[in-house]
Amino acid sequence: MRQHHTTLHVTTHGRSLVEITRSIADWLHGTGIEAGVLTIFIRHTSASLLIQENADPDVQADLERFFARLVPDGDPLYEHRSEGPDDMPAHVRSALGQVHLAVPVLQGRMALGAWQGVYVHEHRRHGQVRQVVVQVMGE
Amino acid sequence: MRQHHTTLHVTTHGRSLVEITRSIADWLHGTGIEAGVLTIFIRHTSASLLIQENADPDVQADLERFFARLVPDGDPLYEHRSEGPDDMPAHVRSALGQVHLAVPVLQGRMALGAWQGVYVHEHRRHGQVRQVVVQVMGE
Amino acid sequence: MRQHHTTLHVTTHGRSLVEITRSIADWLHGTGIEAGVLTIFIRHTSASLLIQENADPDVQADLERFFARLVPDGDPLYEHRSEGPDDMPAHVRSALGQVHLAVPVLQGRMALGAWQGVYVHEHRRHGQVRQVVVQVMGE
Secondary structure, X not given: OEEEEEEEEEEOOOOOEEEOHHXXXXXXXXXXXXXXEEEEEEOOOOEEEEEEEOOOXXXXXXXXXXXXXXXXXXXXXXXXXXXXXXXXXXXXHHHHOEOEEEEEEEOOXXXXXXXXXXXXXXXXXXXXXXEEEEEEEEO | OEEEEEEEEEEOOOOOEEEOHHHHHHHHHHXXXXXXXXXXXXXXXXXXXXXXXXXXXXXXXXXXXHHHHHOOOOOOOOOOOOOOOOHHHHHHHHHHOEOEEEEEEEOOEEOOOOOEEEEEEEOOOOOOEEEEEEEEEEO | OEEEEXXXXXXXXXXXXXXXXXXXXXXXXXXXXXXXXXXXXXXXXOEEEEEEEOOOHHHHHHHHHHHHHHOOOOOOOOOOOOOOOOHHHHHHHHHHOEOEEEEEEEOXXXXXXXXXXXXXXXXXXXXXXXXXXXXXXXX
């Protein structure tokens, strides 16, 4: 059993999903690990990780519509606004999402379903560079 | 350290929870792993995984009531409706849930609490067959 | 590759976040594991785990405000009220949160971002003692 890790620096473009499936798959291929578990971890509290449908772009736009209604910017409910009207909503959205993902590796590939893609979900209005740690353990 | 994996094919019956605790426990017992980590991964974007109370069936019905109010079918908010009024709501419910679970294995068993059960949470109105990858690493 | 595990008993004080970053970091240091994956699992269905900002305490108060509005106590929607008006809301809040976390270990430390802390998120109104299993695998 052996392990490898890397850190991806993912540039986001405001509130939206950035797909990282291919970056992770290419890195995984390079490790030569055939079977094991891949762990993905985002080092932030205002962006999260999501596995969602990668076929119809409307799904991503609809997800954003849902979260914009559930967790609106500028909500007077919050005290924490030091970085603007999207500051606390970004923390809430993150708390509703995932800070990490674990994906089994089978036959050298992530065991994703046919329609599953791995995304960084940016919750701030402005683009950021997000650090994502990827670790694989297996053989 | 060694690892084992399997894929469960779980038949769901429309929007509800299907318990898979026993199936996983039986499989784990067969691997002979005494200590390690078990990873459970669902290969879909309109169903998710959930660890919840397995005692009072009202809890499951109440969870469904909550999600039906928060993410109603046929919501005019969404563009993506290619598979019907429950299509996009199923993706949203999945995004609020878990695509994977990790459970420590101690003394040959999942370290679940007394009232915890592992469930597939079906978010579509009609029954499906869902693929769940189960992987354990340990010794 | 080797593994270690422990169980933390975390005393909560009603509905709020209890930080456990330091307890886990100290235990991890004692294991001598330099690289691997740490798994954290809470053995309850009315409390959950959360990685969130550890700098401004307003963030925690605002998170509570959000959940109190989204999942109010005493909601007539629910049938399951055997333990009071916060019983079913605690299960719903847990279902929206995380029962487990996985954090990569690099250079002997959890690969947390600068502002990330690990918390037990208590969803019941009264304090409890919560069992949290912590497991690390690596070398």
